[in-house]
Amino acid sequence: MQPRNMSMSGVVDLAAVKAAQEAKAKAEQARAEAARQGDGGGAVSPAGLVIDVDEAGFEREVLQRSTEVPVVIDFWAEWCEPCKQLSPVLERLAVEYNGRFVLAKIDVDANQMLMQQFGIQGIPAVFAVVAGQALPLFQGAAAEAQIRGTLDQLVEVAEQRFGLTGLTVDPGSAPEVHEVPAGPYDALLEAAVQALDAGDFGGAVQAYKNVLSDDPGNTEARLGLAQAELLQRVQGADPLQVRKDAAEKPKDVAAQIAAADLDLVGGHVEDAFGRLIDTVQRTAGDDRDAVRLRLLELFEVVGGEDPRVIAARRALARALF
DSSP states (O other): OTTTTTOOOOOOGOHHHHHHHHHHHHHHHHHHHHHTTTTTTBBBGGGGGEEEOOOOHEEEEEEEEETTTOOEEEEEETTTTTHHHHHHHHHHHHTTTTTTTTEEEETTTTOOHHHHHHTTSSSSSSEETTTTEEEEEEHHHHHHHHHHHHHHHHHHHHHHOOOOOOBBGGGGGGOOOOOOOOOOHHHHHEOOOOOOOTTHHHHHHHHHHHHHHTTOOHHHHHHEEEHHHHHHHTTTTHHHHHHHHHOOOOOHHHHHHHHHHHHEEEHOOOHHHHHHHHHHHOOOOHHHHHHHHHHHHHHHHHHSHHHHHHHHHHHHHHHHH
């Protein structure tokens, strides 16, 4: 049950080319063995994308499974209020991503040994295991846009580095879904647009948040919030001073983030992305995570289907892993 090949020191551990090659080779061997034994290739039901895992089943359900598909681990507890906000989002996304990853839920109260092995200091805590290699994703409740961005990076790296394309999901086993009429959001969305036009970025942010609090999947509100927050951040900034600080302090995370915001508002999308990706390469720990999260927010502003965002996601994955 001991997760021997799992490094807990951070995402930079997966950047080691030798370690990645070894993990990829092991994953390929495990998939080949599963195919010979007739264990691979079967479709899973949507319900099988979210599983409860304990210490006894960890090696089978997480380590071995991670040779077929990335496994995202949600460490939670019944008494943890932020967990009650985060877990449903992760469960919904596991189904939405349609087999690109599996969500393993671990109750820390019942599995203290696993909590200690992962070095968890607080919950909720979210990790991923890919081809037997583990990396921390984030701790605490996070915005859905940030979670999506992190998951997108994870599945991209899993496919490019390890050849893990995910599981086949049986559509015939999906539960019947009854459409729920959308709430009366038109007035709130219109109020947000009017606030943006009036330069009341704080009011726009709040209006979009009001929609998302009731309908977290509202695409228009999610995009609008990212745009409004960006405009709110650059409001009142001195462009000359911001750019001067960024030029003189290339290792200053706050200075580079502020300059990237200005780049994006000014229409220099690739410059903004490139600046933050370069900063990711120069930083580590909390500083690197702050830059990564801001980059994900800027991806949200531009739109996930934009070719510049797609290219930048790949560049970010290379910088991180």
